[in-house]
Amino acid sequence: MELVYTCKGCNKDRILDSDSKTREELVSETGGSKFEVNCPFCKKNTVIDVNHVNAVKTSSEQWMPYIVYFGTCIFLLLFFAKQFQIFLLIIPLLIAIIISTSIQSKVKLFNANRIYDNNTK
Numbered sequence: 500m501e502l503v504y505t506c507k508g509c510n511k512d513r514i515l516d517s518d519s520k521t522r523e524e525l526v527s528e529t530g531g532s533k534f535e536v537n538c539p540f541c542k543k544n545t546v547i548d549v550n551h552v553n554a555v556k557t558s559s560e561q562w563m564p565y566i567v568y569f570g571t572c573i574f575l576l577l578f579f580a581k582q583f584q585i586f587l588l589i590i591p592l593l594i595a596i597i598i599s600t601s602i603q604s605k606v607k608l609f610n611a612n613r614i615y616d617n618n619t620k
Contacts, residue, residue: 500557500602501557502553502609503552506540507543509540509543511540523614533549549614554609555606556606563602565595567598568594575591
């Protein structure tokens, strides 16, 4: 999961260098609900509110369930080719669905929770 903000200087989405999983973690990491970021492209300092930061899936996270599915299918079919072929294809599918759901729930959790500050209107 990557955290993305929109730079006010160049109006483009930029990736925030943070490993925070929730907005609360982002607030404690940055020291407040608003923090300053220097855009690497337009070189302007921008004050960002944590509520304007969104989580998105990385490209590797988008492809991971499919890679796991096909890799596990090939592995199981090579070693158990004559036994339970249809049932062996269900196992990798369930694993891929669990991975995809887990990633999507992390993104939704970050984007759904907002920080409310008494000074923010």
